[in-house]
Amino acid sequence: MGEAQKIFLNGLEEVFPVGLDSESSGFQTATILGEKIFVIGGPDDGSNLSIGIRIFDKSTGKWDVPTVLGIKPTPCKGHSVFLIKKERILILKGDSTPDDCAWFLEVDTPYVREQKKLLETEVVAWSKGVKCEGPKPIVISGPSGVGKGTLISKLMKEFPSTFGFSVSHTTRAPREKEKDGVHYHFTKRSMMEKAIQDGKFFEFASVHGNLYGTSVEAVQVVADAGKRCILDIDVQGARQVRASSLEAIFIFICPPSFEELEKRLCGRGTETEEQVQKRLRAAKVELEQGKSSDLFDHILINDDLEACYETLKKLLGLDGSMEAIYQSSPKTLEHPKDSLVSDMDQKVLIQCGSPELGEVSKSLFILDVSSIKGGAPGQTRGLNMYGIDPFADGLNGLKQLQNPVY
Ligand SMILES: Nc1ncnc2c1ncn2[C@@H]1O[C@H](COP(=O)(O)OP(=O)(O)OP(=O)(O)O)[C@@H](O)[C@H]1O
Numbered sequence: 001m002g003e004a005q006k007i008f009l010n011g012l013e014e015v016f017p018v019g020l021d022s023e024s025s026g027f028q029t030a031t032i033l034g035e036k037i038f039v040i041g042g043p044d045d046g047s048n049l050s051i052g053i054r055i056f057d058k059s060t061g062k063w064d065v066p067t068v069l070g071i072k073p074t075p076c077k078g079h080s081v082f083l084i085k086k087e088r089i090l091i092l093k094g095d096s097t098p099d100d101c102a103w104f105l106e107v108d109t110p111y112v113r114e115q116k117k118l119l120e121t122e123v124v125a126w127s128k129g130v131k132c133e134g135p136k137p138i139v140i141s142g143p144s145g146v147g148k149g150t151l152i153s154k155l156m157k158e159f160p161s162t163f164g165f166s167v168s169h170t171t172r173a174p175r176e177k178e179k180d181g182v183h184y185h186f187t188k189r190s191m192m193e194k195a196i197q198d199g200k201f202f203e204f205a206s207v208h209g210n211l212y213g214t215s216v217e218a219v220q221v222v223a224d225a226g227k228r229c230i231l232d233i234d235v236q237g238a239r240q241v242r243a244s245s246l247e248a249i250f251i252f253i254c255p256p257s258f259e260e261l262e263k264r265l266c267g268r269g270t271e272t273e274e275q276v277q278k279r280l281r282a283a284k285v286e287l288e289q290g291k292s293s294d295l296f297d298h299i300l301i302n303d304d305l306e307a308c309y310e311t312l313k314k315l316l317g318l319d320g321s322m323e324a325i326y327q328s329s330p331k332t333l334e335h336p337k338d339s340l341v342s343d344m345d346q347k348v349l350i351q352c353g354s355p356e357l358g359e360v361s362k363s364l365f366i367l368d369v370s371s372i373k374g375g376a377p378g379q380t381r382g383l384n385m386y387g388i389d390p391f392a393d394g395l396n397g398l399k400q401l402q403n404p405v406y
């Protein structure tokens with residue numbers, strides 16, 4: 001409060017609607033898409049805990065506060081905005097840490113359009129921008145008791161720096177040795193349903209009478225740690241992940257026989273007889289769907305545990321040489337403080353601070369968003385950022401800098 005309010009109109013000179021800033025304080029930007037103006041910044045429902053979003057509809061002259069899905073960025077003192085392909089707004093946070101500077105606010109992507117239909121409100125969705133593709137997550141499915149957890153534990157034990165487990169949410173009660181936050185996030189149904197409504201889940205399903213789901217955050221935590229994510233989910237969940245922005249490898253685990261599955265499930269001793277019967281009924285359906293559909297990239301039979309584990313490792317390329325690849329290259333953007341940014345058709349030129357002449361080449365970067373993938377409710381992958389030399393012939397240096405907005 002007290003500081004003069006700044007509103008940047010994405011480099012466009014347009015008559016701003018009367019009353020835009022009458023109630024707000026803080027840094028804001030406005031991006032025009034058709035009849036709508038997306039105002040990003042300022043206070044968010046009074047809490048000031050995240051970046052607020054409002055939409056002004058020029059045709060009706062009315063303001064709308066949209067439903068905001070996905071994981072929101074933390075607030076920042078200032079930001080720059082660029083409209084990409086008329087479907088998402090790239091937000092470069094000023095004064096941010098390297099792994100937190102590039103975010104996307106999706107305003108008209110297929111995901112947002114689908115959510116608008118479902119929720120019957122205005123919808124926007126946040127997605128964090130990350131540099132490299134990263135290794136594809138692995139989805140492991142199969143009937144209860146087939147040995148998914150056993151195989152995953154072996155992988156995590158042998159390759160602790162390569163794999164990270166996506167900790168699901170569930171409404172079922174914890175078993176004796178299960179720890180909250182490690183095996184599952186044990187949660188109340190009402191809380192989980194609210195989080196699902198808020199777009200915080202990649203997938204969810206009712207399994208054996210309880211709600212299970214993979215949150216966007218669970219996958220993000222693993223990616224942020226530079227690891228390859230493993231999801232242990234049922235077939236309904238696998239189908240939803242296949243349809244989502246998360247590109248994964250899908251593996252279905254089969255028992256050698258139905259009798260053996262029953263033996264393992266009973267032998268585990270974690271379910272009552274009634275629950276075992278429920279799981280076995282579901283297993284029949286899952287086995288049919290898993291084996292017959294083209295949902296899965298690989299089907300493994302878990303007869304002898306060691307043999308199955310070796311096959312799993314082989315198909316994941318874990319023959320020693322791949323381990324080094326998964327210790328992946330830097331995955332986050334290096335975003336300089338106090339930058340000057342400029343929009344060049346899916347390439348953004350960023351100039352940092354006020355460089356001394358001899359250091360100019362170090363302070364200019366191009367952020368290329370032409371080959372981005374994924375998106376809300378998960379991360380937007382494939383951002384490319386590189387330093388440039390402004391005096392190099394081909395680029396024609398600083399002449400490229402147009403419409404500075406920040
Ligand atoms: N190849 C195998 N041969 C014999 N027993 C096995 C084999 N694989 C796993 N088991 C045993 O089967 C039981 C069930 O395994 P596990 O808990 O890993 O199954 P799951 O697929 O993860 O089940 P859920 O989906 O219910 O979590 C465990 O007691 C485990 O030790």
Ligand SMILES: Nc1nc2c(ncn2[C@@H]2O[C@H](COP(=O)(O)O)[C@@H](O)[C@H]2O)c(=O)[nH]1
Pocket residue numbers: 141142143144148168169172203204205207212213214232233234235236237238
């Ligand atoms: N769709 C999802 N299914 C999940 C998830 N986490 C676990 N599961 C599946 O539920 C059953 C039962 O698990 P249990 O721990 O109660 O034995 C099993 O098939 C899991 O694969 C999830 O997040 N989404």
